[in-house]
Amino acid sequence: GENVEQHPSTLSVQEGDSAVIKCTYSDSASNYFPWYKQELGKGPQLIIDIRSNVGEKKDQRIAVTLNKTAKHFSLHITETQPEDSAVYFCAARKDSSYKLIFGSGTRLLVRP
């Protein structure tokens, strides 16, 4: 079955710097890749997603890139702010499947 590996497990950056979180998936049939942000005491919030027919997608300070050949996808956050501090989860899914396969999560800390 599908497996999603996520790195790093923790990331500490200075406010204003960029942050990059990387995920690798195993099932080449996966074609939908969302990213979720989870703040303490809250549920995961969908922040951006990408489908396999697109290589890159951007929404203000966040962007996701996908390399289908290498089966890698990454989340890029520019000009980080303290409110970006949270746990970020990547995930992968096939169109035929009900099930999102999550990565293990990255705890991002943005230092003021």
Next chain:
Amino acid sequence: DTEVTQTPKHLVMGMTNKKSLKCEQHMGHRAMYWYKQKAKKPPELMFVYSYEKLSINESVPSRFSPECPNSSLLNLHLHALQPEDSALYLCASARLAVREKLFFGSGTQLSVL
């Protein structure tokens, strides 16, 4: 309205108690999900309802009993839970069960004593 609303936010129960978790959405979504999340782990799928019918049960113990009374409501009935069932229980919904974005509620933090 783009929210998935879960009640209660916190719940403490004994191993002999019966309790229920409630989830509500008014986005017209026809797929609803229950996930379980342990501390510092990703969410784990428990159940999927599609058009009010149970589509997926991820081998969840029978002490967890889901119910979908209508297209807006999802319940999770709890009975004879164990301390290891303590976790954050998340409800989610999607327009359809496949090919669609998944939106989560804020969860119910459950403690079993």
